[in-house]
Amino acid sequence: MSKFDLQPLLSGNRRALAKAITLVESKLDSHREQAQSILEQVLPHSGNSIRIGITGVPGVGKSTFIEAFGLYLIEQGKRVAVLAVDPSSPLAGGSILGDKTRMEELSRREEAFIRPSPSEGALGGVAQKTRETMLLCEAAGYDVILVETVGVGQSEYQVAGMVDFFMVLMLPGGGDELQGIKKGILELADALVINKADGESENLAKMSKTHYTSAMSLLRHTSFWTPRVMTCSAIKSVNIDAVWGMVVDYYFQALEENAFQGKRAHQNRAWMHQLVREMMMLRLSQNPAVKDMLPALEQQVENNETTAYIAARRIMAEV
Numbered sequence: 001m002s003k004f005d006l007q008p009l010l011s012g013n014r015r016a017l018a019k020a021i022t023l024v025e026s027k028l029d030s031h032r033e034q035a036q037s038i039l040e041q042v043l044p045h046s047g048n049s050i051r052i053g054i055t056g057v058p059g060v061g062k063s064t065f066i067e068a069f070g071l072y073l074i075e076q077g078k079r080v081a082v083l084a085v086d087p088s089s090p091l092a093g094g095s096i097l098g099d100k101t102r103m104e105e106l107s108r109r110e111e112a113f114i115r116p117s118p119s120e121g122a123l124g125g126v127a128q129k130t131r132e133t134m135l136l137c138e139a140a141g142y143d144v145i146l147v148e149t150v151g152v153g154q155s156e157y158q159v160a161g162m163v164d165f166f167m168v169l170m171l172p173g174g175g176d177e178l179q180g181i182k183k184g185i186l187e188l189a190d191a192l193v194i195n196k197a198d199g200e201s202e203n204l205a206k207m208s209k210t211h212y213t214s215a216m217s218l219l220r221h222t223s224f225w226t227p228r229v230m231t232c233s234a235i236k237s238v239n240i241d242a243v244w245g246m247v248v249d250y251y252f253q254a255l256e257e258n259a260f261q262g263k264r265a266h267q268n269r270a271w272m273h274q275l276v277r278e279m280m281m282l283r284l285s286q287n288p289a290v291k292d293m294l295p296a297l298e299q300q301v302e303n304n305e306t307t308a309y310i311a312a313r314r315i316m317a318e319v
């Protein structure tokens with residue numbers, strides 16, 4: 001195994017970053033070991049960013065928003081990494097980053113790093129790879145990490161669990177259910193941003209803002225932060241600066257409340273527990289004795305010959 005030189009990565013070399021990400025995404029056990037060793041070494045150099053999650057139904061304007069937001073951030077002197085958690089195949093048209101055309105200018109910028117969603121993940125799934133890639137990007141000096149998801153399966157929840165600030169893009173008019181936004185997502189949102197507030201939709205967007213501001217105030221929020229509702233036009237770059245201003249407000253409030261590192265620490269702990277659950281399940285499913293006894297046990301439980309509890313205990317006794 002060739003030794004991985006950390007220095008180029010830490011000094012922001014894109015090729016070194018891409019190489020490290022390739023190791024993280026690799027299915028080979030030897031690569032995974034090497035990736036974990038790199039990750040452990042970069043940990044002290046990671047974390048110096050703001051991690052922003054962005055979700056919203058297809059067509060809401062996520063790619064267009066990221067293009068405008070990313071270019072704005074670069075103007076502010078930031079380096080921006082764009083990652084994605086998208087469990088659906090990029091070929092199926094799900095992947096936001098499949099349509100790089102909407103991020104044409106951003107993708108040409110030296111200060112931006114755009115990485116499509118890994119096509120698959122083993123343990124921890126696609127989200128695990130994105131988390132690890134995020135750490136590598138931070139070590140390479142990116143100040144703002146944008147994690148986009150189209151919200152297939154559990155991906156919105158996973159993204160909310162790996163970022164500092166979670167933003168839901170919405171369309172003007174139409175309730176959240178009409179827009180196909182999953183129940184529970186609004187409760188996770190730190191901000192609702194109603195996009196396409198331009199032309200004929202501008203008034204509708206304002207009405208939606210009023211509606212969602214009161215709807216959000218009814219939700220119970222346990223954090224120090226009161227979620228905000230804003231409007232913007234990604235295509236006209238209107239209010240993009242205000243969205244960033246809001247994130248900055250959040251950042252300073254979180255620091256003041258001593259909540260910034262605490263939230264990340266909590267996320268790391270929760271993720272470890274998630275991985276332990278997955279590793280346990282994997283170990284169980286690969287255990288030969290368990291494999292042997294499982295069909296009979298399932299049958300007995302189905303036929304009410306034994307209880308689910310007793311069957312579960314027999315399985316657990318093997319590991």
Ligand SMILES: Nc1nc2c(ncn2[C@@H]2O[C@H](COP(=O)(O)OP(=O)(O)O)[C@@H](O)[C@H]2O)c(=O)[nH]1
Nearest residue numbers: 058059060061062063064102195196233234235
């Ligand atoms: N009028 C208007 N159209 C927009 C805006 N943002 C995106 N669009 C359009 O909406 C469509 C979907 O945008 P896209 O960024 O691909 O959405 P995504 O599927 O969420 O990534 C495209 O035709 C965009 O040009 C906006 O702010 N205003």
Ligand SMILES: [Mg+2]
Nearest residue numbers: 062063096099
């Ligand atoms: Mg898109």
